[in-house]
Amino acid sequence: MSTDRDTVRSYDAVAAEYAAEAAAMPKWVAAEIDVFVTELGGSGRVLEIGSGGGRDALELEKRGISVRRTDISKGFVELLRESGFKADLLDPLTQDLADPQRPGTPYDGVWACACLIHVAREDFVTVLGRLAEATRTGGRLHVSVREGDGADVSTHGSAAAPRRYVETYWREPALRSAVTDAGWIVGEVHQCIGKPDDRWLTVRASRA
Numbered sequence: 001m002s003t004d005r006d007t008v009r010s011y012d013a014v015a016a017e018y019a020a021e022a023a024a025m026p027k028w029v030a031a032e033i034d035v036f037v038t039e040l041g042g043s044g045r046v047l048e049i050g051s052g053g054g055r056d057a058l059e060l061e062k063r064g065i066s067v068r069r070t071d072i073s074k075g076f077v078e079l080l081r082e083s084g085f086k087a088d089l090l091d092p093l094t095q096d097l098a099d100p101q102r103p104g105t106p107y108d109g110v111w112a113c114a115c116l117i118h119v120a121r122e123d124f125v126t127v128l129g130r131l132a133e134a135t136r137t138g139g140r141l142h143v144s145v146r147e148g149d150g151a152d153v154s155t156h157g158s159a160a161a162p163r164r165y166v167e168t169y170w171r172e173p174a175l176r177s178a179v180t181d182a183g184w185i186v187g188e189v190h191q192c193i194g195k196p197d198d199r200w201l202t203v204r205a206s207r208a
């Protein structure tokens with residue numbers, strides 16, 4: 001499979017609107033940030049995939065973590081840059097993940113909140129494996145995906161400006177296997193509920 005370009009274009013079209021809607025920190029994300037920062041010992045360099053509007057990067061930085069903001073959507077990258085942040089356009093399936101600020105030095109962790117939902121099931125292990133290769137042994141991973149079965153395409157917008165998002169859903173056993181196969185040691189997996197009917201699985205893992 002490859003990256004779904006319609007999903008990326010859809011985010012490009014609504015980046016500012018999405019960032020405003022997602023600006024408030026959900027409780028379950030705050031709880032994951034607490035654990036992630038504690039496991040990192042309050043310092044370190046983290047690769048963020050799918051930074052979106054930048055909500056989580058700001059919070060991680062407040063806690064002493066250095067964050068490389070990245071997104072596959074040009075809309076989000078431009079938005080972050082307009083706000084004065086350094087941000088890189090990056091597709092974790094195909095592009096070099098090495099840290100331009102620290103050549104030859106792996107990351108201490110990877111933060112991938114609510115973004116690998118858009119990675120096709122058959123590419124999920126590849127993406128997580130590439131993230132593992134870019135991370136030091138013992139480095140931390142947060143990844144969160146939607147809980148459920150199969151995959152879905154949701155359509156929004158108007159006929160003139162259609163938006164289409166592809167999402168893959170996961171159940172805990174398959175998710176644990178995929179993250180393990182990619183080179184991570186899976187710790188806890190939690191079920192979290194955002195808005196009603198908004199069910200997430202969060203994975204806390206370390207680099208094997």
Ligand SMILES: C[S@@+](CC[C@H](N)C(=O)[O-])C[C@H]1O[C@@H](n2cnc3c(N)ncnc32)[C@H](O)[C@@H]1O
Binds near residue numbers: 072073091113
């Ligand atoms: C639901 S938003 C989450 C944004 C942010 N992490 C948050 O929690 O608010 C999904 C994010 O995934 C990114 N994305 C879309 N397709 C992706 C892909 N194939 N691989 C990685 N990220 C992708 C989007 O650009 C967007 O930033």
